[in-house]
């Protein structure tokens with residue numbers, strides 16, 4: 001099968017669900033790592049067709065959600081500097097920093113522009129040579145290659161008014177941190193597009209050390225059900241690929257070469273998880289002139305979180321959004337309080353959008 005329609009075929013979905021029902025002989029708890037999985041699970045009401053013995057919990061795979069307040073504070077500080085244009089994906093606009101959002105700053109007159117790619121950001125830099133264009137680099141291994149490429153292009157072209165504020169993160173280390181802290185799941189439904197870049201080897205330690213079953217999964221309903229079937233049958237724990245039409249065991253070596261030409265590993269702070277060793281990507285010294293952190297030295301006060309918001313617990317799979325006292329009351333998609341409600345891939349946003357579909 002290769003067409004999306006086939007992965008949404010109701011007959012095939014019902015058959016796969018029946019296979020799962022027949023195979024389940026105990027309780028299972030799996031974490032769907034990626035926010036796109038969470039959205040798909042709700043959109044296609046998969047919880048309703050899965051047996052009650054299978055529990056799905058959402059993980060930290062929404063890049064906007066795991067970006068901490070401190071990063072937003074720095075972006076806002078740079079936005080307030082003279083002659084700066086901030087170029088960002090739209091999801092970041094409403095994410096709360098400690099005291100404000102980029103959306104509020106834009107309304108206050110800061111030059112903050114929504115872009116759809118790094119190419120857009122480079123074009124803005126070319127068009128306004130007397131302005132400094134800062135691209136907000138947020139995302140996992142999937143988006144980093146294009147950001148790295150934009151830095152290489154800018155360097156080669158001598159584009160001196162372009163830079164990137166990097167909050168890029170890598171997924172395996174964060175899952176290792178969760179597994180190491182005693183996360184109560186039997187396995188991970190791994191992000192298909194991130195894994196298309198990384199391949200399967202960076203996840204092997206999850207199976208080897210933590211005995212977590214792993215499957216790289218696509219995002220259509222049949223993909224997710226097939227992935228659950230694979231996890232239930234897997235023994236011993238290992239890393240398998242369900243999403244074979246996109247992801248290969250070796251990943252995408254060319255994309256990784258591009259990433260590590262520009263970036264190097266560093267520790268990184270994840271909202272809700274905290275500092276995770278080697279889970280971030282910072283711009284190498286050779287490209288320091290394109291690193292907004294180095295170029296602007298944004299000075300910010302220690303970040304503040306809204307203590308009522310439980311995004312951190314949601315991102316660690318400890319609670320469902322409905323267990324947050326603000327869910328659907330003070331915090332809605334129209335008036336979000338935490339990042340998990342802002343992002344289109346956020347777990348709280350998924351629960352809110354499909355609240356009629358919440359099972360249990």
Ligand code: SF4
Nearest residue numbers: 310311324331338348
């Ligand atoms: S419902 Fe809102 S306040 Fe509660 S955890 Fe989610 S984003 Fe935070």
